[in-house]
Amino acid sequence: MQSPVRLLYWTILFLIANSVCGFLSSGFAQGGFTYYVAPTGSDSNPGTSAAPWRTIQKAANTLNGGDTVIVNAGTYNERVQVLTPGSAGKLLNFQAQGSVVMQGFNIQTDYVRVNGFEITNTPGSSPTDRTNGSGVYISGNHNEISDNYIHHSTAAGIFLTSSASNTTISGNRVAYAVECGLYINGNSNLIASNDISHTRSVNGIDASGVRFFGSANTVRKNYIHDLKVSDSPGESPYPNAFLTWGPATNYIFERNLIDKDSSQHHGFEIDAPIQPVGDIIIRNNVFISRGTGYNPDVIAGSGGTVTNVTIANNTMAAVNGPAEKAVWLYPNIKGAIVKNNALYDHGISSVPYIQVDSGASGVDIGFNSVSKSDNQAPKGSAYPGDLWMVNPLFVNLAAWDFHLQSGSPLVNKGTTLSQVTNDYDEVPRPQGSGYDIGAFEYFASLAPPSITSFTPITGLVGTSVTISGTNFSGVTAVQFNGVSATFTVNSATAIQATVPAGATTGPITVTTPGGTIGSTAFTILPPSITSFTPTSGPVGTSVTISGMNFTGATAVRFNGVTASVTVNSATAIQATVPAGATTGPISVTTPGGTAASGTVFTINPPSITGFTPSTGPVGTGVTISGSNFTGATAVRFNGVSAAFTVDSATAIEAAVPPGALTGPISVTTSGGTATSASPFVVASPPAGQTYYVAPTGSDSNAGTSAAPWRTIQKAANTLNGGDTVIVNAG
Numbered sequence: 001m002q003s004p005v006r007l008l009y010w011t012i013l014f015l016i017a018n019s020v021c022g023f024l025s026s027g028f029a030q031g032g033f034t035y036y037v038a039p040t041g042s043d044s045n046p047g048t049s050a051a052p053w054r055t056i057q058k059a060a061n062t063l064n065g066g067d068t069v070i071v072n073a074g075t076y077n078e079r080v081q082v083l084t085p086g087s088a089g090k091l092l093n094f095q096a097q098g099s100v101v102m103q104g105f106n107i108q109t110d111y112v113r114v115n116g117f118e119i120t121n122t123p124g125s126s127p128t129d130r131t132n133g134s135g136v137y138i139s140g141n142h143n144e145i146s147d148n149y150i151h152h153s154t155a156a157g158i159f160l161t162s163s164a165s166n167t168t169i170s171g172n173r174v175a176y177a178v179e180c181g182l183y184i185n186g187n188s189n190l191i192a193s194n195d196i197s198h199t200r201s202v203n204g205i206d207a208s209g210v211r212f213f214g215s216a217n218t219v220r221k222n223y224i225h226d227l228k229v230s231d232s233p234g235e236s237p238y239p240n241a242f243l244t245w246g247p248a249t250n251y252i253f254e255r256n257l258i259d260k261d262s263s264q265h266h267g268f269e270i271d272a273p274i275q276p277v278g279d280i281i282i283r284n285n286v287f288i289s290r291g292t293g294y295n296p297d298v299i300a301g302s303g304g305t306v307t308n309v310t311i312a313n314n315t316m317a318a319v320n321g322p323a324e325k326a327v328w329l330y331p332n333i334k335g336a337i338v339k340n341n342a343l344y345d346h347g348i349s350s351v352p353y354i355q356v357d358s359g360a361s362g363v364d365i366g367f368n369s370v371s372k373s374d375n376q377a378p379k380g381s382a383y384p385g386d387l388w389m390v391n392p393l394f395v396n397l398a399a400w401d402f403h404l405q406s407g408s409p410l411v412n413k414g415t416t417l418s419q420v421t422n423d424y425d426e427v428p429r430p431q432g433s434g435y436d437i438g439a440f441e442y443f444a445s446l447a448p449p450s451i452t453s454f455t456p457i458t459g460l461v462g463t464s465v466t467i468s469g470t471n472f473s474g475v476t477a478v479q480f481n482g483v484s485a486t487f488t489v490n491s492a493t494a495i496q497a498t499v500p501a502g503a504t505t506g507p508i509t510v511t512t513p514g515g516t517i518g519s520t521a522f523t524i525l526p527p528s529i530t531s532f533t534p535t536s537g538p539v540g541t542s543v544t545i546s547g548m549n550f551t552g553a554t555a556v557r558f559n560g561v562t563a564s565v566t567v568n569s570a571t572a573i574q575a576t577v578p579a580g581a582t583t584g585p586i587s588v589t590t591p592g593g594t595a596a597s598g599t600v601f602t603i604n605p606p607s608i609t610g611f612t613p614s615t616g617p618v619g620t621g622v623t624i625s626g627s628n629f630t631g632a633t634a635v636r637f638n639g640v641s642a643a644f645t646v647d648s649a650t651a652i653e654a655a656v657p658p659g660a661l662t663g664p665i666s667v668t669t670s671g672g673t674a675t676s677a678s679p680f681v682v683a684s685p686p687a688g689q690t691y692y693v694a695p696t697g698s699d700s701n702a703g704t705s706a707a708p709w710r711t712i713q714k715a716a717n718t719l720n721g722g723d724t725v726i727v728n729a730g
Contacts, residue, residue, distance in 0.1 A: 032066025033564040035059055039074035056080045066090035073098030086111030106137045113144040124154035127178045127205040134159035147171040156183040180208040184217055191219045197226040201237035209241040216250045225259035239264040246274035253282045255424050262290045267297035270306055278307030284424045284439045287316040295323035301330030308335040313420045315402045315439040318345035322374055325351050331359030338365045340414035342392055342438030347378025367415040369437045403440045410437035425513055427474035447471045448515035458523040459499055461552030467495040474512045481506025501552055504591045524592035525549040532586055536602035539631030545573040552590050559584025579631040582670045604628045605672035611665055615681035624652040631669050638663025688722025691715055695730030
């Protein structure tokens with residue numbers, strides 16, 4: 001049975017994944033085109049759902065800002081290079097549909113989103129060939145990598161270069177990568193809700209969950225587990241959940257779950273041979289140590305100066321018997337706060353629960369709790385404010401539920417820290433008269449939330465809704481009819497939420513640690529079509545559709561055939577008449593429903609005004625002139641289908657097909673069939689020449705019976721239609 005902590009982690013991850021997928025499923029929210037890729041497609045196709053491309057690279061070469069490519073289920077033996085940038089609000093979207101297996105992305109541009117792919121068997125040549133070997137390699141800004149399954153890569157699972165910034169890495173599962181699951185560099189990136197396990201060492205590169213460098217990055221709600229020496233046969237890795245050797249500054253690590261295998265010693269290793277390293281906050285994390293003996297959760301200061309490290313309100317539990325120190329501060333530490341941490345079974349009679357080496361300076365330690373299953377106190381004595389040798393009264397230690405019971409001595413016994421404002425569950429601190437010790441703040445009453453009202457009661461995707469009620473502290477999710485929304489908790493009685501893409505009419509729900517409550521239905525306003533212009537045209541015509549409540553439109557169809565569209569506003573859509581469309585109504589679909597036009601859009605029929613030449617044998621190229629040829633599906637010579645190319649809306653190139661007889665030419669489009677007024681005369685082929693080849697001939701001869709050629713190849717290079725070559729014995 002899974003523990004409450006693990007269940008909570010997966011619940012949060014599921015909600016974030018649903019929110020991301022829901023946003024992505026609204027293919028037109030950014031106002032771009034939607035294209036398709038399938039294993040049965042061809043890159044010479046237009047990239048529609050009916051005629052998809054074959055490769056994801058074709059999509060990467062074609063997409064512009066705001067466009068989406070839906071990649072259908074299948075295996076794609078390609079690694080995709082993305083060089084074209086999107087822009088703010090108009091990302092390039094790569095969306096997997098079903099199980100899509102491929103060899104990764106190399107993103108060297110900005111505003112790109114990658115969602116839902118299985119990435120494996122990357123083509124890198126070594127662990128340091130991250131450009132080709134990482135599942136996703138990012139060298140740009142404002143990118144989003146979410147909900148992918150990356151495994152057995154030949155380098156780091158996801159690699160951010162020093163030029164990566166403002167990028168979000170969320171909801172990914174990374175397993176059996178080489179070197180590390182995530183390699184963070186650059187600045188102002190968010191790493192959230194990823195699952196990282198089973199990193200391997202190859203060629204002595206070692207194995208970590210996350211390696212971190214750069215500045216101002218936030219690492220939140222990730223699950224690091226099963227980092228095992230046994231996954232690297234023939235190697236001797238020293239697995240760390242988090243490792244840096246600098247430079248690394250202004251980092252926040254919060255609400256992560258670090259489950260250390262018995263063969264993994266370190267949670268955090270903060271080394272500093274490359275400066276600067278400092279201003280690192282480690283707060284509200286849960287560390288589980290399965291090993292005994294040497295098993296610290298944080299070591300800092302090896303190899304160079306580390307400044308201003310805060311280790312606060314973490315829960316650090318050794319679950320298989322007493323282990324040594326939980327924190328080790330080396331002599332190079334210049335400024336460290338270690339407070340409000342709940343330590344269980346760390347420290348033994350010969351080793352303190354926190355080891356501070358001589359030379360470390362600016363160290364402020366206290367208000368930690370120390371608990372031992374064997375009742376043997378660690379070496380040393382309590383720091384100011386410490387709770388020494390107490391039973392923490394966790395809800396269920398065996399099930400990893402480190403929430404505090406009502407009588408826990410850790411309640412209200414911490415000190416106020418400006419660096420910590422909430423807990424692992426995002427419950428605001430303090431809930432009582434003071435901060436609680438450990439990652440979880442105790443609720444005096446886990447009263448369920450209630451919703452008393454919300455305003456407005458109707459709206460579109462993107463509408464800001466104020467939800468009123470009670471007991472909103474620690475809200476973990478807000479959903480509109482099951483679709484997760486972004487939200488801000490303004491107070492214990494008010495939430496501001498945004499109607500998410502994909503939401504449909506239904507109740508609003510609010511979830512807190514005290515439970516989930518639903519409301520009456522919030523109504524997503526249905527769309528309506530008031531007019532469109534022009535009212536007729538051939539395939540490819542741009543049509544402006546006017547109406548209401550178009551925000552979040554998911555489909556526009558011409559008599560049932562899906563069109564590419566741009567949603568200009570809540571009242572205007574620009575659509576292109578798709579190939580295959582026939583005369584009929586236009587429909588617009590949004591999360592609020594589907595609206596159909598009251599009048600039909602007429603697909604203009606084709607017409608033939610002439611053709612040239614007017615006569616010729618089979619194989620003759622014929623230029624057909626007329627109008628409304630776009631999307632032509634057939635050209636026939638007196639009923640016999642011909643090969644053809646649509647040059648434009650007014651010109652088609654066709655070849656007289658075998659079997660054709662004298663008669664009219666016809667052109668068929670979705671608008672109808674046009675027939676020429678005059679017939680095309682199929683002429684008999686001209687009489688051909690006869691040539692000769694003989695073993696005694698010469699290719700410089702004329703090829704006559706008296707002066708034959710020497711080789712049959714000469715004949716093949718010379719003959720025209722109707723010609724014959726006689727090859728003499730030899």
